[in-house]
């Protein structure tokens with residue numbers, strides 16, 4: 001393989017993936033295709049932007065002509081598709097944006113790959129990055145496996161589920177060489193502060209209320225973002241055509257326990273008196289249709305392809321908290337303008 005097109009490379013997970021591929025695979029040309037929405041930020045890739053094997057193309061996956069042009073110019077052998085609208089709360093207030101980018105944008109990209117490759121698909125690969133949220137909500141017990149029935153319950157997860165179905169349909173109907181993964185919640189550096197962990201770290205730092213939805217006993221399975229990037233790398237190179245792999249860190253936290261842990265880590269790092277930040281916790285109105293619990297069984301990926309996460313939660317949360325304290329300028333820049341309006345609307 002020589003040229004790999006990564007979509008959404010200026011976002012949270014995409015930027016870690018682009019960095020990994022640019023650094024680990026100097027013989028690949030990595031083309032980062034991103035529209036630079038509110039969630040995309042080229043600053044996330046400052047350290048690799050001058051690498052000889054890196055290219056950036058500002059383009060919108062909703063625009064088929066722009067995709068045809070880029071596919072013709074670069075002739076990619078592989079596509080790793082991450083570009084998406086990714087925040088559940090935004091999907092509740094504006095579902096159409098999720099249909100347009102996550103569903104129609106994905107089909108545009110499938111068409112671009114199919115038009116370029118035709119039936120000459122030897123050595124080609126279309127990798128679709130998805131979420132565990134397509135499986136719906138778990139009770140106290142059990143895990144999502146690759147066989148779990150789809151049951152999306154938010155506009156975000158419904159749009160990702162629809163895109164997954166299209167990717168599989170292109171495999172069965174046109175023999176497009178696809179592979180998919182469904183991953184649990186990620187955390188780490190460059191995470192946009194609309195999501196739970198960076199929003200809490202930002203507010204703890206600024207001594208603002210920490211808005212916990214509902215009773216706070218909703219559970220998520222948290223994975224260090226660089227472990228997601230290493231899993232994508234493994235699946236892209238070793239995964240079987242047409243297969244789906246679940247990715248997760250076996251690291252479940254109830255939201256309230258997680259927020260308390262972040263408070264304690266930040267108190268330590270900021271030299272505040274123990275327990276000071278916990279006093280900022282404020283229970284607020286619940287998210288409509290809030291999924292109770294997500295938990296991933298990643299044994300297929302571990303047993304078949306030998307992937308393992310590299311770090312444990314406590315270390316990852318501490319590293320993340322330190323990163324947000326050391327990168328105040330990044331945080332201030334991404335949370336100016338549009339973010340202020342969003343925050344006002346969401347939290348009052």
Ligand code: NAD
Nearest residue numbers: 008010011012013035036037039040060061083084185186
């Ligand atoms: P993000 O919101 O941080 O980044 C999304 C990126 O896509 C941004 O750079 C944005 O500019 C770009 N983008 C959005 N719309 C676009 C369009 N129309 N055309 C081109 N580019 C566009 O998202 P993320 O958290 O990094 O998630 C990346 C992918 O991983 C998504 O597909 C998401 O569904 C999936 N995923 C995320 C998580 C998670 O915990 N964040 C977990 C599992 C799967």
Ligand code: TYD
Nearest residue numbers: 088185194195196197211212213218220255
């Ligand atoms: P989020 O980071 O939005 O990820 P997702 O909804 O995709 O899992 O939210 C993680 C959990 O945290 C989810 O149960 C909702 C909850 N949450 C809060 O309690 N308060 C908040 O301000 C946010 C953004 C999320």
